[in-house]
Amino acid sequence: MAVQAKKAPIEPKHPLDDLIRTDRMPHIWCPGCGIGTVFSSCLHAMLASGIDLDKTVMVSGIGCSGRGAGYAKVDSFHTTHGRAIPFATGMKVANPDLHMIVFSGDGDLFAIGGNHFIHAARRNIDMTVICINNLNYGMTGGQVAATTPSLARTTTTPLGNPDSPFNLPLLAYASGATYVARWTMLHTREVTDSIQTCLTRKGFSFVEVLAPCPVNYGRRNKERPLDTLKMYQDKTIIKNGANPAELGVDFKKRVVLGTFVDVERPTFTETYDKLYHKE
């Protein structure tokens, strides 16, 4: 138990304690994992945006990041592998008043759920998709993923990854997302602002957040968590409105961060209502 200093009043609570399921803390994420920071940014953004939290739903898929929904004290759903976006689409279409937040990882959203992602972006379903990109399949033991950089070592590519990784902002832009941004977990204030913008705007919004996976990715690529954060500090450059085709993740050169796309387009619900629910 906390021992109170003489003059200190009752110790205040953590500002996010009202929004997390404190009985489940500490969470399962490893020491140095970036998901916790993104999760906390997301909750800060939810508080700051002033949206009705009773009408906010957090949906996540499978993986380390998929545990996020289970820790948030809003209506939250932990869905099957890759199906976070279709689940959220169904809820949004059935009840258009809801604010949908899909909080998941790169393996869930872009490997098994890649097809769902591009179609939700194409149809412009009004939701916020937060992708924590830790460059590998962390929970299952660090296998090579669709976002693993070329030549990176993982358990299944011990001599280096022969494939090229996905460029997630380009994929989102090409599929028709109306808001695309990329940050690292070190840029927490920008991540929070970005998520806050997404929550208050209409349309399909996508935020990619690079985060370290010290246990499974970092260990095999000789990166300690603080080295990764140092790299995020030194090797990134913020360039809003950059051409999405030039946004590959290669830390040997520079990694471009920023808000790349911010356009308006009628959402699926609006167009559907106009055609089929004329009153």
Added chain:
Amino acid sequence: MDFWRVPLDAEEVIVSRGIVHFVEDRCKGCGYCIQFCPKKILQTSTRFNKKSYHPPEVTKPEECVNCHFCEIICPELAIYSVEAPGSEPGEAQQPDDAGDTCCPPVK
């Protein structure tokens, strides 16, 4: 923080003061708050928490400027800072008094 020149309005600016609090049993000792504190006032303690990690501790409590960066970088939601009493703009600053209540020892 050292400046190569002192800002012209340096004397008028009221720097807010903060008190750092910990939820020690959530800490997993990643060291992000220690590394990225702009005032460098945190360090690893020698204590152990419930999960045998070393939580951070504050070395210079009077130097906290309540920037909240430790709070937002912490992946474990284990550290936060609150405004020190008497340091809101408009009120008289009492840095000596605030130093006394800073960082209650938490076991």
